[in-house]
Amino acid sequence: MDLRQNLEAVKQKIKNACEGAKREPSEVTLIAVSKTKPAEMIEEFYALGVRDFGENKVQELVDKYERLPKDIRWHLIGHLQTNKVKYVVDKAYMIHSVDSLRLAREISKEAVKKGVCVKILIEVNVAGEESKFGVKPSETEKLIRQIAALPGISICGLMTVAPYVADGEENSTIFCSLRELSIDINAKNIDNVSMGILSMGMSGDYETAIRWGAVYVRVGTALFGERDYGI
Numbered sequence: 022m023d024l025r026q027n028l029e030a031v032k033q034k035i036k037n038a039c040e041g042a043k044r045e046p047s048e049v050t051l052i053a054v055s056k057t058k059p060a061e062m063i064e065e066f067y068a069l070g071v072r073d074f075g076e077n078k079v080q081e082l083v084d085k086y087e088r089l090p091k092d093i094r095w096h097l098i099g100h101l102q103t104n105k106v107k108y109v110v111d112k113a114y115m116i117h118s119v120d121s122l123r124l125a126r127e128i129s130k131e132a133v134k135k136g137v138c139v140k141i142l143i144e145v146n147v148a149g150e151e152s153k154f155g156v157k158p159s160e161t162e163k164l165i166r167q168i169a170a171l172p173g174i175s176i177c178g179l180m181t182v183a184p185y186v187a188d189g190e191e192n193s194t195i196f197c198s199l200r201e202l203s204i205d206i207n208a209k210n211i212d213n214v215s216m217g218i219l220s221m222g223m224s225g226d227y228e229t230a231i232r233w234g235a236v237y238v239r240v241g242t243a244l245f246g247e248r249d250y251g252i
């Protein structure tokens with residue numbers, strides 16, 4: 022597999038989507054989702070200039086963090102259990118998947134202990150799928166107000182995982198809803214809360230997400246190829 026070619030193709034599509042949306046490509050950060058993929062592949066993308074990588078498991082993120090260059094920004098994009106928080110607060114550049122006060126309290130506690138400030142996004146279950154993590158849109162503002170009061174934690178925006186669809190355009194309404202929610206919350210001017218980041222869009226729908234204002238797109242398969250989870 023030619024990783025350089027994959028990267029060029031994704032970058033070109035990001036550029037085209039930005040042009041269509043009258044946005045600057047520099048407003049969109051590509052997070053290369055490297056879960057299940059070996060360090061060697063990450064090194065190859067690193068050599069091509071990629072610095073943002075996404076992982077969904079704490080152990081895997083920590084292992085790769087130890088092994089790979091220290092200027093990589095590791096984004097934790099998967100569900101985080103409270104008992105794993107202590108391993109990751111000082112290693113993740115940003116935690117995209119905060120969806121409960123209980124989890125935020127644990128992050129805050131560990132952040133204060135380690136003397137760091139952890140950047141987080143609030144994961145919203147816009148699609149309302151039972152199987153998905155994330156806070157309900159209607160409960161998002163309340164959760165944000167509660168988390169904003171905690172020390173050692175900084176809310177930077179919202180994240181969502183849209184359903185898998187054959188045509189990415191089908192997720193337009195999901196991305197539009199997350200954007201509107203972010204605009205509504207931003208208008209409340211809550212102390213210690215920024216809504217600057219919208220983390221949305223994956224291999225199948227990142228171009229659509231960019232049209233709706235995505236700041237981070239999380240792309241795995243289109244860069245690394247299909248994942249093999251083994252058994």
Ligand SMILES: *Cc1c(COP(=O)(O)O)cnc(C)c1O
Nearest residue numbers: 054077098223224239240241242
């Ligand atoms: C795996 C994953 C991605 C990347 O998915 P692809 O379809 O392979 O691009 C993005 N976001 C989250 C939260 C993921 O778990």
